[in-house]
Amino acid sequence: MSGHLARARSERGDVVLLRRAGDGALELRVNGVFVMDTAHTGTERLLATASLDLALPGRTGGRVLVGGLGLGFTLLEVLADPRVGSAHVVELEGALVDWHRRGLVPGTAEALADGRVRTSVGDVAEVLAAEPEGELDVLLLDVDNGPGHLVHDRNAALYRAEFLELCAARLAPGGTAAIWSAAEAPDLAEALAAAFGDCALTSVPVVLGRTETSYHLYTARRAG
Ligand SMILES: C[S@@+](CC[C@H](N)C(=O)[O-])C[C@H]1O[C@@H](n2cnc3c(N)ncnc32)[C@H](O)[C@@H]1O
Structure with a gap:
């Protein structure tokens, strides 16, 4: 049987952190929808490492924004990179940020306490709109299971022009x-290409139990 480690109610529904019985992985669910687990983390980490390599060759002091804390794997990769000078993490569910700070997810309390990290609780669209122009080097968005599998209907706007x-x-x-x-x-891909002038797709094979599938990373670079 799965064991609930923490549960909170937000305006979007129940936010639940649980430990799965079968494989012992931690799993995050929002409003009954699977959001993230600790069993398959490769593409969430690649989201960070591939983008940092593209944006920060030979650089230091890189400025990164991470949209969606989840279980913290993307953030941990960002902080492991010595080229990163600051990381702004934006997470919609305040309770989840508290669970990380309380140590319910291994390794992330230290990450959130890292002197380079600033944390905002809110919608990444609103937080980003309030940021100054032209001051980020890397922007990482992992807030849903993709545009075709939204955790919240309102997030549909995050994939549009x-x-x-x-x-x-x-x-x-x-x-x-x-x-x-x-x-x-x-x-x-089309909307990113229109907004940035280019878009690249990296598809990564993933094995989920007996199912072979792929996850996808869409990357776009501002000309400069
Ligand atoms: C798939 S998880 C992120 C996984 C993360 N990359 C990791 O490494 O664990 C998505 C996260 O985004 C959050 N989220 C969903 N919509 C959001 C929004 N509009 N703004 C900010 N965070 C959002 C969810 O609450 C959830 O914590």
């Missing part, structure tokens, strides 16, 4: 935005 243009405007020249998706998302 207006928000992607805002992302491009918040990046410095040469800065990189990357978006995680469980399924291929041609509309997202």
